[in-house]
Amino acid sequence: MQKVHDKPIYLDYASTTPIRPEIIADAHKIQQEFFENADSLHYGGQRVSDLVTKSRQYLAKQFNVLPQEVIFTSGASESNSAAIKGIAFANKHLGNHIITSKVEHSSVMGACKQLEDVFGFEVDYVGVDETGSVDLHQLKQLIRKDTILVALLAVNNEVGSINDIQEITSIVKKNPNTYLHIDGVQALARHDFELKQIDSVSFSAHKIYGVKGSGLWILKAHTPCLPLINGGQQQYGKRGGTTDNVAAILWAKTLRLALEDSKTYYNHVQELSNLLYETFENEPGIVLNSSRLGSPYIFNMSVLNVGSEIMMNGLNAKGIAVSAQSTCNSQSLKPSHVLMAMGANEKRALSSVRISLSHLTTRAEIEKTIETIMEIKKYVQHEL
């Protein structure tokens, strides 16, 4: 059992965020008072259906899409899998070629790999520059007549690099047979992008102070896509299964509050990020893996000769929670695929630390974290 700290410092917001108290209260109320199946035709069902419709309409308006293009899922992993496999299967008659990148989340990587290994699709993995952003020149070269799908993330979850979605869209949309899926998880309510020409997008509620197990999938009406989960007429036949009323109804408020906070506190987060850059960018024995061009919400660096595990355990002992690579790969002893794709060597990739910030993060928390990292660095590097 690990020690419980009086004032723990949580800096792992890219992994998940705490649920807002108002969302917890609403979840409780909806669960108690609106339990009926939204697809039932009786009074109770229709009452629930009205609330789900209201939430869906708000989301559609925010994303500038049609209400029937908003699908509630169990999380972004499901949205990514459903989009990638569903679009690939439905468009196989047009081509067999898919493009993703070398720095995607495991849910995108896994879906593409399965299409390649089990279903005979051909997958190309576009490279990234030294900041982690997709190499647009290479993307242009990889697109072929038989490319049916390009699946890329908007903001990288390990290093915070931001892809130029507008430019990616204009490159991909030159080919009329190519559909574009964007993993927008780390961009939502932080780095908005235009969805107009994008065919499919995934989001997750627990990254924006909502409940876990709640995802969104924006699937444009014109996009042929086979459902991953078969069922009845729920969600326009795109995703079978009884809708999670609570998660669906909470989405609208979760997004509205996250957008408000992002507007109010973006500069605050930027200042904290600046402090991390100013402290570590010229520090001997440290290599930055994030760039100032990326998202201020995610800062990643390697403290050379101090393995990720040593740094994380040292910080953990002082009540400071950070991570190394993506939480989905946190049990892996392999170097981060993102850092390797960015050109890092194994030593650098195995000594990375990710500090991810929130509007809730204070300057005192960052100062304490900097001080503790410096102490651990000095101690371990001195021992070598």
Ligand SMILES: Cc1ncc(COP(=O)(O)O)c(C=O)c1O
């Ligand atoms: C970029 C990215 N995509 C997808 C996911 C998966 O989201 P979820 O936890 O809702 O399945 C995550 C979460 O770690 C993520 O950071």
